Amino acid sequence: xxxxxxxxxTIRELEPAEILTLIDTAASLEEIAGREIKKVPALRGKTxxxxxxxxxxxxxxxxEIAGKWLSADVINFAASGSSAAKGESFVDTARNIAxxxxxxxxxxxSSSGAPALLARELSCAIVNAGDGAHEHPTQAxxxxxTIRxxxxxFEGLSVAIVGDIxxxxxxxxxxxxxxxxxxxxxxAGPPTLIPPYAQELGCKVSYRLEDAxxxxxxxxMLRLQxxxxxxxxxPSLREYSRYWGLTLDRLAAxxxxxxxxxxPGPVNRGVELSPEVADGPYSVILxxxxxxxxxxxxxxxxxxxxxxxxxx
Amino acid sequence: xxxxxxxxREKAEVLDASALDRALTRIAHEILERNGGAKDVTFVGxxxxxxxxxxRLAAKIAAIDGTxxxxxxxxxxxxxxxxxxxxxxxxxxxxxPFSIKDKTVVLVDDxxxxxxxIRAALDALIDLGRPxxxxxxxxxxxxxxxxxxxxxxxxxxxxxxxxxAVAVRLTEHDGExxxxxxxxxxx
Numbered sequence: 043x044x045x046x047x048x049x050x051x052t053i054r055e056l057e058p059a060e061i062l063t064l065i066d067t068a069a070s071l072e073e074i075a076g077r078e079i080k081k082v083p084a085l086r087g088k089t090x091x092x093x094x095x096x097x098x099x100x101x102x103x104x105x106e107i108a109g110k111w112l113s114a115d116v117i118n119f120a121a122s123g124s125s126a127a128k129g130e131s132f133v134d135t136a137r138n139i140a141x142x143x144x145x146x147x148x149x150x151x152s153s154s155g156a157p158a159l160l161a162r163e164l165s166c167a168i169v170n171a172g173d174g175a176h177e178h179p180t181q182a183x184x185x186x187x188t189i190r191x192x193x194x195x196f197e198g199l200s201v202a203i204v205g206d207i208x209x210x211x212x213x214x215x216x217x218x219x220x221x222x223x224x225x226x227x228x229x230a231g232p233p234t235l236i237p238p239y240a241q242e243l244g245c246k247v248s249y250r251l252e253d254a255x256x257x258x259x260x261x262x263m264l265r266l267q268x269x270x271x272x273x274x275x276x277p278s279l280r281e282y283s284r285y286w287g288l289t290l291d292r293l294a295a296x297x298x299x300x301x302x303x304x305x306p307g308p309v310n311r312g313v314e315l316s317p318e319v320a321d322g323p324y325s326v327i328l329x330x331x332x333x334x335x336x337x338x339x340x341x342x343x344x345x346x347x348x349x350x351x352x353x354x
Numbered sequence: 355x356x357x358x359x360x361x362x363r364e365k366a367e368v369l370d371a372s373a374l375d376r377a378l379t380r381i382a383h384e385i386l387e388r389n390g391g392a393k394d395v396t397f398v399g400x401x402x403x404x405x406x407x408x409x410r411l412a413a414k415i416a417a418i419d420g421t422x423x424x425x426x427x428x429x430x431x432x433x434x435x436x437x438x439x440x441x442x443x444x445x446x447x448x449x450x451p452f453s454i455k456d457k458t459v460v461l462v463d464d465x466x467x468x469x470x471x472i473r474a475a476l477d478a479l480i481d482l483g484r485p486x487x488x489x490x491x492x493x494x495x496x497x498x499x500x501x502x503x504x505x506x507x508x509x510x511x512x513x514x515x516x517x518x519a520v521a522v523r524l525t526e527h528d529g530e531x532x533x534x535x536x537x538x539x540x541x
Contacts (some may be wrong), residue, residue, distance in 0.1 A: 044441055044442060044444065045440070045441075045442035048440070067444075067445050068430065069447065070445040070447040070448075071447075072447075073449065077481070077482065077508055078482075078483070079481050079482075080476075081481070082432040082433065082481070083432065083433060083477070084431075084432040084433075084437060102435070112432075114534055184392050274526075315412060340445075342441060343442075343445065344442045344443070345442075347437055347442060347443045348437065348438075348440055348441045348442040348443060349438060349439065349440060349441060
C-alpha cells in the first residue's frame with residue numbers, strides 16, 4: 043500500500059496496511075546499517091528539524107542518524123538553551139522554525155497532542171517522537187519490526203506489557219499497533235498504574251506478574267518512572283521490584299523458553315529488570331535500538347521522499 | 355525505465371519462450387567470451403525482473419562452465435533522480451550478500467529505455483564497493499536514451515515509439531515467458 047499521509051502522529055489512526063508499509067520499508071532499509079558507506083542520496087537537499095522539548099538520547103540520536111544516512115540535513119533544536127527558555131510559546135517557536143522551510147519536523151513534547159497541534163499549524167511533515175502519555179509511534183513501529191524479525195509474523199502472537207501502563211506512551215502506541223495486527227495483549231502492573239482504557243482497547247488485565255508472563259511470546263517491560271513513587275502510586279521501589287521485577291528465576295519458572303524480552307529503555311537495572319535478564323539471551327533490547335534507526339529512516343523517507351511542496 | 359503498465363493493449367509479440375531462452379543462452383556465452391571465463395564475475399539484477407534474469411543467466415553459465423556465480427538484487431529507489439516528482443517511494447531491499455570489490459559486475463535488467471535507472475544503479479553499486487568493471491546486460495533495448503549509457507549484452511534490439519510500452523513477462527512473476535509490445539489502453 044502506498045503512503046499518502048502528511049504526518050505521522052499516532053498509531054491509532056493508521057490502517058493495518060499503513061503500519062505494514064512502514065515496517066516493510068524499514069526492513070528494506072536495515073541493510074544500509076551494514077554497509078561500509080552508510081549513506082544513500084534519497085533525501086538530498088531535504089531538511090529535518092529535531093524539535094525536542096523533553097530529554098531524549100535514543101530517539102533524538104536515532105532520528106539524527108536516520109536523517110543523515112538518507113543524506114538529509116538534520117538540525118537539532120533542544121528547548122533548553124533556546125528561545126523557548128526565554129518564554130517563546132511552542133507555536134511561535136515552531137512557526138519560526140517553519141519559516142526556515144524544513145521538510146520534516148520531529149517533535150517531542152511533554153504535552154499530549156502537541157505534535158497534532160503543529161501538524162495543523164505547519165505545512166511541513168510532522169513526526170510525533172513522543173507526546174506526554176499519549177503516543178510514541180516510532181517506538182511501537184520498531185518494537186513491531188523487532189517482533190516480526192524474531193517471530194516471523196504477527197497474527198496470533200501474545201504479548202504481555204508490564205509496568206506503568208497508565209503513564210506510558212510506548213504502551214499505548216504498542217497496544218494500538220498490536221491489536222491492529224492481530225496480536226493478543228495482556229497488560230500487567232499494580233492497579234494504580236493500569237489505565238481504564240486498557241480494557242476498552244481489548245487488552246486482558248493481570249495484577250500478577252507470574253500470570254501475565256505465562257505462555258506469552260513477548261514480554262515488554264516498561265521503565266518505572268521514579269516520580270511515580272513520589273506521587274503515591276506505588277509504596278516503594280523495593281516493593282515494586284519485589285512484585286514486578288523480572289528475574290531469571292521468575293522467567294524460568296513461568297515463561298516460555300523462546301520468549302522475547304523487550305524494553306524501550308532506559309532500563310532501571312534491578313527495578314523492573316534484573317541485570318541478568320536485561321543482558322541475557324532472551325533480551326532483544328539492543329536489537330530494538332538498531333531497528334529504531336531503520337524505522338526512523340522509513341518514516342522520514344515516506345514523509346519527505348516523495349513529491350514536496352504540495353498536498354500528497 | 356521500463357513502462358510496465360498493467361493495462362496494455364498488446365500489439366505484437368517480440369519474443370516467445372524459446373526465443374527468450376535462446377537470447378539468454380547467447381548472452382551467457384558472450385559474458386564468458388568477453389571475460390575469458392567466469393572468474394571474478396558476479397551478477398547483480400535490478401528488482402524485480404532483472405533479478406530473475408540474472409538468476410537465469412547464472413544458471414546458464416553454471417550449465418556451460420560449471421561455475422556457480424553469485425547473484426545479488428539491487429533496488430535503486432533511493433537513488434532515483436525523480437523521487438521528487440513521484441508519490442511516497444516504495445523501497446524494496448537491496449540484497450548483495452557478497453563483496454563486489456575488484457569483481458566484474460554484470461548488471462542485469464529487463465528493458466533499457468531512457469538509461470536513468472541504470473545511472474541510478476551505477477551510483478548505488480559504487481556506494482557498495484569498487485568493482486573492477488561493470489557491464490550491462492539487457493533483455494530488450496528499446497532505444498530513446500536520455501543519458502550516455504550503452505549495454506554490453508543485448509537480447510533484442512527493439513525500435514519503439516515513446517508511446518509504446520514493452521512488457522517482459524517471466525514465468526516466475528507472470529506465469530509465462532514472453533516479451534510483448536503494446537500501447538497503454540485509453541482510459
